[in-house]
Amino acid sequence: MKNASTITAFIISFLVVGSLALVFLFMNRQEEEPGHTSPAATTEEPARQTVTPQPTVDPLTRDDIEKQTSTPETLVNLSSPQTLAQAIAKVIQDRDLNTLKALEVQQAVTEAQSRTIRELMEARHVRLSSPGITSIGANNQGTNPTARYTLNFSSGARGYLDMKRNDKQQWTLDTLTLPSKQDLAKDKAAPMVMNDPMGIVSSFMDAVAKADFRGARKFVDGSKVQDATVAGLCILFEEGTFRLRDDAPIKTAYEADTNAGFFVHLQDAQGRKAGNVGLTVAKTDGQWLIAEASLDSMLEAYTKRQGAGDDFFIPIVKNPQGGDSLALFFGFNEDALSKRSARQLQIVAEAIKMDGGKKLEISGHTDDVGSERYNQGLSERRAAAVKAQLIEFGVPAERIVTRGFGKSQPRRTYSTNANDEERDEARKENRRAEMYLDF
Structure with missing residues (x-):
């Protein structure tokens, strides 16, 4: 009897535990099905999701x-x-x-x-x-x-x-x-010079454009190109506000093993065409140098830009002895230098001081108005004014020779039936002092 009671109690306990397990399983299924929310879910923090680690990617390198x-x-x-x-x-x-x-x-x-x-x-x-x-x-x-x-x-x-x-x-x-x-x-490095024909022309014109006579002279064969030509080119650039054309200013005319020719195209301050400079370079002992310079086109362009009035200016003229001379021009009956003439003489002074043995001949001239005697004195005073300014710029007086020619050596003449305008133009060109550097 006692054994029967024990078996009955075991069976009842088994049934109760099984029932509770079924209830627990049923409630868990409801929570997992969509649309069913456990009351506790509204207050408890949701479970964290598991994230699968991704492979790392290195940033792009320079090689990539x-x-x-x-x-x-x-x-x-x-x-x-x-x-x-x-x-x-x-x-x-x-x-x-x-x-x-x-x-x-x-x-x-x-x-x-x-x-x-x-x-x-x-x-x-x-x-x-x-x-x-x-x-x-x-x-x-x-x-x-x-x-x-x-x-x-x-x-x-x-x-x-x-x-x-x-x-x-x-x-x-x-x-x-x-x-x-x-x-x-460096903070201020000197531009490198290319020792080839175009390089020498470019470096020469760079110096000329700055009115740097000493710098330009380094690229010139002094036995073939006079200092007066180089100085005149510097003066023209400064006075005429010339500059190199923006697009390929240097054009090759021809090029051989030992010589080459170039045209350097110019423009004025307004960007208009302003003639050109013809340059020839030659190779001597492995060094390219300027052997010839033609300024005719540039001078023509500058002359056309001269305005009307009593003033006349063209810095370089042909010398009767051959080669080029520098020229300063004066107003009617005047013997004083203008500020422009003084600046021109600074460049001339540099040319003379670079060569210790070089002398300068200054000749004064007048137009044909007035007597022979008066014009002789006026021409001498013009030459003396130029000499005085050069001495002030450091040129020794003993290296300067002056002469006055009055009205005896006109650069430009006119016919007997010329009108007033033609006579005035000729007279302006004759009121001058010329400087010949190579004598």
């Missing part, structure tokens, strides 16, 4: 960027040398790797040139000034024209881009010439 290929939209227009020069300047100034890649894809630069340009990009102190490039000149002779531009660095140093047009009519970088690393780092 350089491996990217250029798209057609980034290709450079190579139909002109200027666009190529501008693209190279942009690469250096803006550290523009995409444009450099475009130039590589188009084979506008070689691998070696690209490496050199990259070195400039990586140098933090290397910057370009404004403008970053300057057009120097072009040689359109032959089937593959060439063009030269400068890279103007902020240090004052200068590099050169020599471009050539290939058979596909595209411009490519032929030669890249850079200054030294020391010059790139």
Whole structure:
């Protein structure tokens, strides 16, 4: 009897525990089914979701960027040398790797040139000034024209881009010439001189444009080009506000192994054409020098710009003994120098002081108005005024010889039936003092 009660109690306990387990399972299923929410769920924080870790990606390296290929939209227009020069300047100034890649894809630069340009990009102190490039000149002779531009660095140093047009009519970088690393780092570096025909012409004209007689004289063969010609060119540039044409001012006329000819095209302050200078360079002992200079076109352009009035100015004239003389002009019955004449004489003084053995002959002249005696005295006073100014600029008095010729040696004459205007123009040109440096 006792065993029966024990069995009955076990069965009842089993049934109760099983019922509770069924109830627990049923409630959990309701919570998992959509649309059923446990009362406790509205107050308890939701369970955290498990996130599967993603593989890490390293940022793009410089090598990765350089491996990217250029798209057609980034290709450079190579139909002109200027666009190529501008693209190279942009690469250096803006550290523009995409444009450099475009130039590589188009084979506008070689691998070696690209490496050199990259070195400039990586140098933090290397910057370009404004403008970053300057057009120097072009040689359109032959089937593959060439063009030269400068890279103007902020240090004052200068590099050169020599471009050539290939058979596909595209411009490519032929030669890249850079200054030294020391010059790139300087505050004021002297521009590098290219010892080739166009380089010498360019450096010579740079000095002339600054009225720097000493600088210009270094590029001249003194046995073939007179100091008066160089000084007159400097004076013309300063007085006439001439400057080099913006686009390829230096044009090659011909080029051989030992000589070459160029036309240097000019413009005035308003950007109008203003004649040209003809220059011939010759090679002697490995050095290119200016061997001949023709200023006729420039002088003609300047003369046409002369206004009306009593003033007359043209700084360089032909000397009866041969070569060129510098000329100063005076007003009617005047023997005093103008401020313009004084500035002109500063350049003449530099020319004389550069050569310790050089002397200067000054001849004074007048127009034909007045007596012989009066004009003789006036011509002597004009020559003396020039001498006094040169002495003030540091030229020793013993190196200056003066003479007065009155009205006996006119540069310009007129016929007996000339009108008043023709007579006045001739007389203005005859009221002068001439300076002959080589005698």
